[in-house]
Amino acid sequence: MKKRLYILLSIVLILFGILIYRLADIQLFSTKSFGPDNVNLLERSVAQRSHQMVLSTGRGQILSRQGEPLTNKKIFDIILFPKLNAEQTYKKISGVLNISAQSLQKKIHNLDQPAFLTSLMDTSIKSEQFNELKKMDLKGIRLMERFKNEDPQLAQHLLGFVRQNPALYQKRYDENSQKETVPVGISGLQEAFDPFLVAQEQEKLLFHVDGHGRPMFGFDLKYAGDNNHFYPAKIKTTLDVPLQKKAEDLFNQYEVNQGGLVLLDVQSRDVLAMVSRPNVDTENPYGNDSIRNHTITADFPGSVFKTVIAAAAIEKGLVDEPRSFNCSKGVYGEEEADRDLGRLNFKQSFAQSCNRTFAKLALELMESDRQIIDKYAKKLGIIGPVGWSGDVFRYEDFTQIPDEEQGTIWADESDRHVKDAIFQTAIGQKNVKVTPLAAANMMANIANNGKRQDARIADQILYQNGAEMASFSQKNNKDKEQQISPLTAKRLRSLLKLVTGNSGTASTLGELPIAGKTGTAELNIDDDEKIEFENSWFVGYFPEKKPKYAMAVVDLRHKPGAQTHHLQIYKKMADAILKKNE
Template identity: 40%
Template sequence: MWRKRAIGWLVICITGLVLLLVRLMQIQLIETETFSKHNVNLLEESVNQRTQELVIDNGRGNFLDRNGTMLTHKKVSVLVLFPFLKKTDWDIEKVSTISGISVNSLKFAVDAAKKPFAFGDPEPIELTTSQMKRINQLKIPGVFAIEKKFERSSIPAEQLIGLTGENAKELKERYPSKELSEKTLLGVSGLEESFDEFLLPEGKSKLVYHVDGGGAPLFGINVKYVDPANPFYPVNIRTTIDKDLQQKAEDLADQYQIKKGGLVLLNIEDNSVLAMVSRPAINKKDPYNGAGITNLMVKQQIMGSVFKTVVAAAAMDHNLDDPTRLFDCSKKINGRPESKYNYGMLNFTNSFARSCNRTFGELAKELQKTDPHLLEDYADKLSLTGSVGWQGEVYHTSDFKQLGDEDKGRVFLSDEARKDPNFIAMSGIGQHEVRATPLAVANMMATIARGGKKEMVRAVSKIEYKNGTTMVDFPEESLNGDSISPYTAMKLQKLLREVITNANGTGRWFKDLPYEVAGKSGTAETGKFKDGKQLHNKWFAGYFPFQSPKYALVAVNLDVIDSEGGINLLFADMVKALYEKDTEKE
């Protein structure tokens, strides 16, 4: 009996030892980087337990403005101190004298520290080049003057650039063949998402020292500098944004209390984004949720009378712009008397300048009788209904899109609407199902200013390696499809200028600006109400200077009541800011 019991206990013990051995093999040899259902990296965790580190650069690629200024981050020369200093006798007085930081402040910061830190973080005190050199010449272990990368508290063009976040599941799905830490940041929206594959880090740059269980130095007080040591990474994404103009645009949008809407500014010469503002802003406390994460400047909106530019182009090409023909602008598009906007009898040019709905409702119906797809064709010719952001072949991707979250526009949704006179008339004034993004509207103005030449809009000009050489270039590219003729573009230019110079034009408020503006206003009914009042989208889209166009600008205020939310002052002040900037260069 006792032999059986002994053998039984022996089997149990051996089985337990085998199971324990298997478990140890699983931990030590097999699942070292993906342990348990949580995919814990045991190697990283073991290193973390016995080291303390200060990350100097997270290794993710950077976004630059067109002049090379960092947009999302800044590099600051800072004083770095390690917590083991509290247990050593170091020359705190000399560090204080050089840095200008009091001895008490330095001592208090070190005594309170549990890990390495940049003094003053999150608003670190910046050192001069001379201060950095003198501090490092002291060669005090645990005291360094380095250049560290910090995230900006306020990021310009934040919806255009986008957000990053940690998501282990998404990381594996997006990059199944790459060996990446679960804490690797991923692009969640905007350019961060579009260019994510290029921005992935090769590794972090950091200062590291080894500690025992009590936090004391394990192998002396030598601090190790760890760096991926790749001269090509991280890369820089050179955007076309001008940081100063972007900041001015954001300040003006906030000054005029744009709660929903924004601004798009294009450089006509190379058809690139100089500034893009979308409101509401991203909620810093909960950035991944809420309306602020959406870039409204690349989302389709009801555009109202701005669409009359398309109708005008089609009308002129089909000889419906006879200057002797008069339209009854004392009536609405449905034939009922017009009480608020009773302009009497107007010809084609004055109808455009004063934005007479009756005229363009009638013209739209006449054009549709000629060809049910005519309005859509001309909207496409003016780059309103397709994607306008840069897209093309980049490495293994044949259809790479800089603006991956960009909407397309539209005119009609069904054949019934294309043939219904009432729907056609409403479409002719930019209502019913007519939609376009503010970016596409700005591109339409740039297209007209260039004489009808359609081009893709670039938000990024190139990707640069760390050493400054070019990795990927994004050249200027034409948009596919037909375009309006130079002659039609010239006639549209005159019409858009008439909106400003006509004594009764809807853009007459801009006639005294330092740059001569050409453009079109729009006030679209949204079908939404607040406190029983109809909400509108208010637009002004134009380009300037009129004789030698440099800029296309769209300002839009969405979902505002008719008596509020005007957009003219925002547009005008942006024009003035550009004039001042240009005259400073001369």
Template identity: 40%
Template sequence: MWRKRIIGIGIILMVGLACLLARLVQVQLVETKHFTKHNINLTEASVKQRSEEIVLDNGRGGFLDKDGNFLTHQTQSVLILFPFLKSMDWNKSKVAEIIGVSEYQLQDAVKTAKAPIVFGGDDPISLTDLQREAINKMAIPGVFAVEKKDSLKNNLAEQLLGITGQNEELLAKRYPDKKLSFNTLIGLTGMEKSFDEFLLPDGEAKLVYHVDGIGKPLFGINVKYVEPANPFYPVNVKTTINKDLQETAEKLVDEQGIKKGGLVLLDLETNSVAAMVSRPAINKQSPYETEGINNFMLKQQIVGSVFKTVVAAAAIDYKLDDDKRMFNCSQKINGDPDPNYQHGMLNFTNSFAVSCNNTFATIAKELKNIDANILENYAEKLSLTQIVGWEGAIYHTKNFKQLQDEEKGRVFLTEEAKKDNNFVALTGIGQNEVRVTPLAVANMMATIARGGEKQNVRIASEIQYKNRSTLLKFKQEDLSGDTISPYTAARLQKLLREVIVNERGTGSWFQDLPYEVAGKSGTAETDVMIEGKQLHNKWFAGYFPYDKPRYALVTVNLGVFADEGGVNPLFADMVKSVYKYDLKSK
């Protein structure tokens, strides 16, 4: 009996020992770099227990402007101080002399430090090459002058570029076949999300210093600079953003008090985004708790009278634009007297210039009687109801989108609405269920300015390796689907210019700009009321210079009272700024 018990206990001990041995093999040999579902790197964890380190570069790729300057971060030479310096006698006076600070400042910086610090904190002193060389030549343990990459405090085009964060569940869902640490940063919005697979880190660059059990340096062991083995990574995305114009645009949007809205500026030569601003700004502490996380330039909005451009295009092709015909522009679309506008009898061209609702509601109904699908067809021809951001096949991705957050536009919600005169009349003036994005409106203006040539909008021109050689390029591509004819485009160009040159035109405000402008205004009623007052979306969309178009521009102020504006001064100031920039660039 005792013998059986001893044998049983022996078997249990052997099984237990085998399990422990298997676990040791798993921990020490098999899963050293990807332990548990969290993909914990045990080798790195063990090193961290006996070392002090500071990350100089998290390894994630970034975004460049059109000239190759970084938009999301900066790299500068800084002074790194390790915490064990407070218990050491080191040459503080010489280091202080080299960088031009007091000895007390250096001593005070490490007095309460529990981990390696950047001297100067959030506003570090940027060292010159000579200063960096002089400090490192002194070979003081725990004192290093190195290059460190940090995120910029005030990112340009923040909604467009997007944000990153740690999300273990999303990481596993997005990359089920990749073994990534659970704390890997991934793109959550904007281009950070669109280009996430390219921007993923291949490892950190960091400064590692080994210490003993009480945190003092192990002399004889030099500092280690650890970086990813692949010299081509991280890769960076070269955007089409013009940094100077982007900075100007953001300043002007804020000066005009745009609380919700912004602008889109397209470079027509490459049909690419030169500047894009969305407000409100992102709340860095709680990004998802406010509307600032949204890029409203890519979101559906009620467009109002800008949609009359679509009605005008259809009217031209269906011979409803005869200027001998007169419309009563002192009436509302239901035939009642208009208390706000008494323009009298106007022809088609003048109706477009003053944005007469009755004219375009009437024409919309006539188009409906010809074919209920005409308005939708022409909205698509002018790129308003399709994704306009660049998309195409790259590597293993058949339908890669540069702007994953972009929404499609729409004209009608139901088939019944297409056949209802009241709904069609409202649709003809950009109300009812018409929804489009500011980016799509900008591309409509670009299409008209180019004589009907419809293209995808690029926001990235290429992806570059770390050494700035090209990984892949995004070529200009035509947008799928039908477009308007050169004749229709030419007629629309004249109508859009008439909005400006006509003394009663809704764009006569822009007659004295340094560049001649063509465009269309829009004021759309929303369903939101505050204190009994209805809120509106205010728009101006156009292109310039008129004779040789180079830019398309849309400004929009969303959810404001009827007597609030901002879009006209913003449009005008941006045109002036582009003109000055072009003069300087010649």
């Protein structure tokens, strides 16, 4: 029994000795190189007591034409710490911010690490509230200004989205580094200008905490970040925030399921507003193709395309003499038309959108030149792409709208020789597709005496300190062979005004100084005779006498006969702009 006791005591002493040695090794002998992995225990100990709050991902901002940040907006915030007994502080904060003190204290009690108040309570802090809080003696919190990175609520499709995508980062920048975890632009301007906007380094606030996550205020808060005054850059867009908000409010009001709006400045071709529906599913942007921007997607324009046939017919002298067309007949000249319009001259045919007139004119034009429709579509700029492109900074052939689709006229070259195919093409059916952006730009070309220009979404690239890195100067197409004549543009303007007149297809817009063209395209999804969907368009410019704005509004893929609101949206948008400029 005594011998067993000695053996047990010896084992305990040996184990105790091993434990003492292990502790000594950890705390004294191997603090900088512990174990087979040579772990620096001192650094790990500091890291365990350290915490960081990201103030900015470091990504560049996108600005409105007024210089207002549209992404990475700077906000006022408060850092809250867990398990702090600061009841009076939280009551003061609740009083200033007009939030529930009980709810705030409950959420703070459940914290296991520091958090931003705006994220915790899903609220915002105004500048006057922030300044009021700064004057108070608030213990246990930190007042901060930071950049909030979130998906855009305004102009979603135009601005685009940012996501983490290591494979895309490596493909785009061909780098093997930790920067592969940096978020990249996956759509819109975020994608187009990603090389200028991509983050260089995060901005962080570093501090120490105790074992409960509470701050050790004996240590100074430290800032870690990139103090580069040049990068990342800022992109100053042409977007007019009040007009963008007005356009989006109208689309929400009328609950447009699929469609869009483009508003251009006629002289500069700046994109002032761009709306696409449906809204993007932020949880799954590519699900149901919600990330698609319908204003730069080519679709069937219907009678909007008759503007091209009209321009060609005017310049080729087919409508100079008095001439009438049988508009009681359908597009092929054999069947009865859906609308019995009787015999109409060229101007009346355009105003009332007579299919037979433009089918007949297109056939006559094609008999003399099989390329003529293509030529005039190009002269008017309706086929596109029309987004600004050129050399900028260190990039050649830079494109502001890389996802813009190019329109089409013919899918099969043999259709140029098929009468029925020509008839359908003349009225914007068959294989004719254009984007709303290109259609709006065509109207701007006509309103500006036929002068072709690119549509511009960004005006400048600015360094971080606000100095100009590059600008996107507008380029006029000076080749007169590539545009319609001023006289043709003038005659087209008179036709477009008739459309909104008393007998026109958009007479509901007549009380405002608007000129333009309606379009309805019929879509047969299964190649049978049944019409599955329709596209409804109105593209035009205003004010009619001295045009300043060109705009396209489209309601896409709606059921035949369904109530559409594209004309109401156009009217209310134009009315708001005209009243603003009075």
